[in-house]
């Protein structure tokens with residue numbers, strides 16, 4: 001990756017939070033997750049130049065940043081929709097009906113896993129366990145959990161966001 005990150009800066013408060021963390025951690029590399037989170041909170045996703053910024057800020061190779069970003073579904077390598085819909089497809093939710101939830105979301109939005117609607121309102125991501133197994137099927141939209149979902153409740157929820 002040859003993208004320059006030298007002109008990028010986060011908001012002063014975010015830069016201050018990172019400075020504070022990096023004073024308290026034994027290595028700058030140990031702050032990679034919160035640095036990425038600060039970037040994503042400000043930018044909305046993690047474009048290549050911002051991943052390069054994180055690599056420089058944390059003194060790690062860009063390949064390390066890519067490895068972390070591609071591992072955690074909470075980090076976005078592409079711009080998500082304003083309503084980012086995550087549907088758990090792990091075992092508990094699948095046994096409780098997650099496939100029907102996914103079918104409902106795919107049909108209503110006209111997108112498949114990783115897709116975004118043309119108007120940028122919605123994006124869909126199939127994810128592994130969202131840690132709400134006892135209340136499945138679980139759908140997460142942005143930072144809000146929706147539990148015990150049915151296709152009908154999912155359709156109503158999506159309609160309410162349009």
Ligand code: FES
Nearest residue numbers: 088093130132133
């Ligand atoms: S299996 Fe869906 S939240 Fe755990």
